[in-house]
Amino acid sequence: xxxxxxxxxxxxxxxxxxxVEFVALGTLLLVPVVYFVLxxxxxxxxxxxxxAAAQQSAQVLAxxxxxxxxxxxxxxxxxxxxxxxxxxxxxxxxxxxxxDGTCARPGAVATVHSSLDVPLPFVPGATxxxxxxxxxxxTVVVGRYG
Numbered sequence: 001x002x003x004x005x006x007x008x009x010x011x012x013x014x015x016x017x018x019x020v021e022f023v024a025l026g027t028l029l030l031v032p033v034v035y036f037v038l039x040x041x042x043x044x045x046x047x048x049x050x051x052a053a054a055q056q057s058a059q060v061l062a063x064x065x066x067x068x069x070x071x072x073x074x075x076x077x078x079x080x081x082x083x084x085x086x087x088x089x090x091x092x093x094x095x096x097x098x099x100d101g102t103c104a105r106p107g108a109v110a111t112v113h114s115s116l117d118v119p120l121p122f123v124p125g126a127t128x129x130x131x132x133x134x135x136x137x138x139t140v141v142v143g144r145y146g
Contacts, residue, residue: 038121046118049085050134053078053092053114058138106143113137
């Protein structure tokens with residue numbers, strides 16, 4: 001059974017395809033937009049992680065007795081802070097600079113630098129691809145609160 005329009009002509013060859021085109025184009029455009037939003041969210045999480053890693057490592061250093069804390073302790077504090085934001089241990093790198101060279105004397109100024117390479121989301125095999133490289137630093141006085 002054919003349906004006829006009021007002018008006496010039958011349905012055209014393109015009738016009904018607008019819905020299919022809308023769904024197909026909508027999907028093709030939506031997927032890159034969603035991936036972009038996920039990548040931006042990953043960079044934002046990385047920014048929070050690198051700042052938290054530097055601050056937590058600096059606070060651990062400030063609370064410890066001068067000369068008592070090792071680089072492994074600072075790294076563990078940074079990795080714990082980065083893990084809170086969804087990054088694996090070992091993705092965050094921590095570097096320590098001291099005004100006296102060793103951070104062994106009370107009153108020495110210590111700066112903790114942390115860095116993080118944010119990988120592309122949902123691309124597990126491509127380890128060299130990254131969205132951004134982030135870094136942060138925090139400065140404390142060693143032995144001030146001890």
